[in-house]
Amino acid sequence: MxxxxxxxxxxxxxxxxxxxxxxxxxxxxxxxxxxxxxxxxxxxxxxxxxxxxxxxxxxxxxxxxxxxxxxxxxxxxxxxxxxxxxxxxxNRQRGSLRIACHPAASGFFVPSLLAGFLTDRPDVKADLMMRSSQVVTDLVASQEYDIGLAETPSARTSILSQSWDLECVLALPAENPFPADRPLTPQDLHDYPMATLFDDHSTNQATEAAFARAGATLNRRFVLRTFLPAIQLVAHGMCASLVDRITARSCPKAGIVFRAFDPAIRSSVAILEPAHRPQSLLAQAFRAELARQLDQLERWVPAA
Structure with a gap:
């Protein structure tokens, strides 16, 4: 034999x-x-x-x-x-990544992070999908995507998530009448044109509540589906807007300044992972880098 x-x-x-x-x-x-x-x-x-x-x-x-x-x-x-x-x-030098992210992160934040991550990994391929937060959640829940970045969803057994509760910042035209030595308040922005998200979004509801408590008028000149269009409107001097930190750090700075706002308005984002299949070493490394970038974003302090 x-x-x-x-x-x-x-x-x-x-x-x-x-x-x-x-x-x-x-x-x-x-x-x-x-x-x-x-x-x-x-x-x-x-x-x-x-x-x-x-x-x-x-x-x-x-x-x-x-x-x-x-x-x-x-x-x-x-x-x-x-x-x-x-x-x-x-060595995380070979493989592929499937990433889904919500609009705020799709224009600059995630592509920039991905470019840095892949600089020394020429044999790694990436599929980057931009969709609404709800669709991102569904894509990760399907177990077909490695990483998702979206507004924090409700708990689901098909998803593992880690959230960051990020404080929004106030985007203002570079030329504006407001003091630069302290956080701005609803009283400062009384009846000043604002760009906000749609009625049911948590940031808009929190903003409306803050203005109501202060007895100030919230002038919602622009109502948007995402924060990204607000940046262009602010840069053209048409309004102010409370935007999430990912959008703020992603936008061109020409014509815009950022200020802290009191009381804090928060926007929660989460890294999402499929719960029913193991992650590749490459996906684990990318997730760690994404988490590190969000930690830095959480610590960012806009000019007072």
Whole structure:
């Protein structure tokens, strides 16, 4: 019965074929001649026939040895390729990422982070999808996407999430009448044109409540679906807007300044991961970098 041929046997056999002698193969392999001779003898015993003619201290390969060499070269090359690929996976140098993010993060924040992450990873491919927070949540819940970044959703068993409760900042035209040495309040912004999100969004509701408590008028000149359009409106001097920090850090600064606002209006975002399949090492590394960037964003202090 044919025994199990080992990788070591194939490597030793290949070196004997390449060098033409047991002594030279042993030198290349860093093993003793008796050890190399024993490996070849065991291989022949498992195969059930001789691979070499041994005459006057010389080895002459049989026809079967040339066929086995072709097979051994193919097997060992595939093993070497697989070993290299596994090392690249271990070093996060190979693989793919599927990322879904909400609009605020899609224009600059996530693409910029992804570009930095992939700078030294030319063999990594990425699929970046921009959708509403609800759709991002569904994409991750489907277990088809590796990472999601969205407004914090309700708890779902199909998703793992980590949230950041980020304080919104006040975007103002660079030329504005407000003091620059303290956080601004609803009284400061009484009847000043504002861009807010739609009625049911939590940031708009919190803003309305803050103005009502202060007895100030909230002038909602622009009602938007996302924060991104507010940046252009503010830059053109048409309004102010309380925007999330991802939008604030992503926008061009020309024509805009940022101020703290009192009371704090918060926007919660979360990193989402599929709960029912393990993450690749590459996805774990990207998630760690995304979390680090959100930690930095949480600590960002706009000019008073």
């Amino acid at each position: 044919l025994g199990r041929v080992t990788i070591q046997q194939l490597q030793t056999f290949r070196e004997v074929m390449r060098t033409g002698s047991i002594s030279e193969a042993s030198r290349v392999l860093g093993r003793t001649q008796p050890a190399v001779s024993a490996v070849i003898a065991n291989l022949e015993g498992q195969l059930g026939f001789a691979l070499f003619l041994r005459e006057h201290g010389r080895l002459t390969p049989c026809p079967e040895a040339h066929y086995l060499l072709e097979e051994a070269e193919d097997i060992l090359e595939r093993l070497a390729r697989t070993t290299r690929s596994m090392a690249e996976f271990a």
